[in-house]
Amino acid sequence: MADTSAPQLRASKRKRAQVNYYEEVLSEEEEEVNFSDPAEEEEVEERSPAKKRKTVSSKPLPKKKIFPFLQLPAELRNQIYSHCLHDPAGIYLFSTTQKFRRTVYRGTELAYCDGQPYSSSQTTNSNLDDDEEDGPRPEQPSNVVQPLVPALLAVCKQINAEAHEILYSHEFHTKDTLALHSFLVDIGPRAATYLKKVTLGEWGHGRGVHKAYNHSCFSALAAATNLEKFTFHGLLSWSKAPKPGATCFYRDAFPWLEAVGAAKGKADAALDLIDVMVYDDSVFFNRWGRRRTYAQRPVFKVYKDTEGFRKELGKLLNARMNRIRS
Numbered sequence: 001m002a003d004t005s006a007p008q009l010r011a012s013k014r015k016r017a018q019v020n021y022y023e024e025v026l027s028e029e030e031e032e033v034n035f036s037d038p039a040e041e042e043e044v045e046e047r048s049p050a051k052k053r054k055t056v057s058s059k060p061l062p063k064k065k066i067f068p069f070l071q072l073p074a075e076l077r078n079q080i081y082s083h084c085l086h087d088p089a090g091i092y093l094f095s096t097t098q099k100f101r102r103t104v105y106r107g108t109e110l111a112y113c114d115g116q117p118y119s120s121s122q123t124t125n126s127n128l129d130d131d132e133e134d135g136p137r138p139e140q141p142s143n144v145v146q147p148l149v150p151a152l153l154a155v156c157k158q159i160n161a162e163a164h165e166i167l168y169s170h171e172f173h174t175k176d177t178l179a180l181h182s183f184l185v186d187i188g189p190r191a192a193t194y195l196k197k198v199t200l201g202e203w204g205h206g207r208g209v210h211k212a213y214n215h216s217c218f219s220a221l222a223a224a225t226n227l228e229k230f231t232f233h234g235l236l237s238w239s240k241a242p243k244p245g246a247t248c249f250y251r252d253a254f255p256w257l258e259a260v261g262a263a264k265g266k267a268d269a270a271l272d273l274i275d276v277m278v279y280d281d282s283v284f285f286n287r288w289g290r291r292r293t294y295a296q297r298p299v300f301k302v303y304k305d306t307e308g309f310r311k312e313l314g315k316l317l318n319a320r321m322n323r324i325r326s
Contacts, residue, residue, distance in 0.1 A: 002291040010193075010238045012266040017275070028136040031134055035126060037261045038092075040118070042269070043118065053118075066249075070156075070158060070159075077162065078162075078307060079151070079161040079165075079181075081162065081166050082166060083147065084149040084152050084163075085146065085148055085150065085152065085153075085166045085167040085168075086148075086166055086167075087145070087146040087162055087170065088146070089108075089109055089142040089144060089145075089146065090109060090142075090169070090170060090171055090173060091106060091170045091172050091173065092106065092107050092108065092173045092175070093105070093107070093172060093173065093179050093180075093183050094106075094107045094111070094112075094173065094175045095175065095176065095178040095179040095182050102178070103182050103186055104174075104179050104183045104186065106145055106148075107175075108141070108142060108143050108144065108145050109140065109141040109142040109143070109173075109175045110141040110143040112173055112175060112201065113141045122160075124212065135292050140303035148167070148217075150167060153167065158237035160193045164191075164194055165194070168191070168195055168196060168226075169196055171196075171197035171198070171199055171229075172195065172196070172197065172198050172199065172203060173199045173201060174198070174199065174200055175202060176200075176201060176202040176204060176210065176213075176217075177200065177202075177203065177204045177210065177213040177214050177217040178202075178204070178209075178210055178213045178217075180198070180213075180217040180220075180221070181198045181213050181216050181220050184217065184220035184221060185220060189223035190223075192221070192223040192224040193223060193224065193225065193226050194221075194226070195224045195227055196226070196227065196228045196229070197227070197228060197229045197230075198221075198224070198227060198229075198230050198231070199230075199232070199233075200217075200230075200232040201233055201234070202233065202234045203232070203233075203235045204268065205232045206275075215239055215251075215252045215255075217257075218253040218254070218255050218256040218257075219251055219255045221255075222255045222256050222258075222259040224256070224261050225259055225263035225264075227260070227272055227273055228273065229272055230242045230270075230272075230275070231276075231277060232249075232274075232275075232276065232277070233273040233300055235248060235249060235324065236276055236303055236309070237277070241305075241314050242305045242308035242309040242311070243308075243312045245276070245309055246309050246312035246313040246316065247312070247316070249309075249313065250313055250317070252277060254317075254320075256270070257270045257313075257317060258317070258320070259313055259318065260273070261265045261321075262274055267317045267320070267321040268313075268314040268317045268318060269319050270317075271310045271314055271317075273315075274309075274310065275302065276303035276304075276305070276306050276309055277300035277301065277302060277303065278300060278301065278303045278304075279300060279301075
């Protein structure tokens with residue numbers, strides 16, 4: 001007779017890693033391995049605990065660690081701003097490339113003047129007599145760069161409002177049009193409105209990349225509509241007629257010229273801001289035609305026909321406005 005009782009239910013096997021409860025037989029090669037003592041491992045762990053990442057506290061700093069800078073008197077704050085943002089020798093900028101990006105760096109006045117200081121030695125008596133008759137020698141260019149801290153302007157809006165005029169009241173001397181373009185790209189159009197004085201040292205020549213920046217730098221300068229003075233060198237010579245120079249300048253600088261005119265409501269408003277400088281040959285040679293021993297760098301003077309240059313430039317600007325109105 002068959003067994004009619006219900007079959008015994010079997011529980012399912014637990015899903016876990018299989019564990020062996022027997023010692024594995026090691027081979028001869030494995031037996032030769034020296035295993036470290038567990039006690040020694042514990043000592044090593046105690047001596048070199050794992051470094052824990054420091055958690056940044058969200059609690060504000062205590063008052064004793066906060067310096068109340070904005071509560072200082074205004075006169076004292078202005079002195080601090082002057083130490084951080086003012087260089088009596090001026091700001092001289094040169095083009096460079098950092099990590100494949102064109103930018104500028106600060107240099108000395110001596111480097112800006114082609115790295116040639118005036119020599120006061122090895123002068124003959126005749127040269128000294130000629131120099132004394134013609135007048136005093138030019139001053140020596142500075143060879144010191146005072147470090148500035150422009151990051152101070154990014155601390156807060158109040159410090160920016162109080163101190164940005166100290167930094168941007170400098171006359172910014174740019175070595176060439178490439179340096180001027182790189183400088184304006186770095187500071188942006190907002191900071192360009194703070195600029196007061198800009199000097200362009202050299203005009204790009206040839207057919208390479210430097211000539212292309214003659215126009216590009218003035219396109220970037222179009223945001224600087226609050227300039228009080230713009231000086232450029234090297235475009236004209238002392239005897240050159242003003243009309244060709246004005247035409248060349250207008251061809252490259254019309255974006256900035258027209259932007260200033262639009263901002264001030266006068267087409268030729270930029271004419272009063274422009275100073276034209278040319279080489280001063282009298283510094284290099286005395287009246288006998290001999291080269292002065294101390295004239296080792298280019299020295300400039302105001303172009304003799306600046307008014308004629310402005311007149312020709314004004315004709316081009318007004319002609320453009322008349323074409324727009326017609």
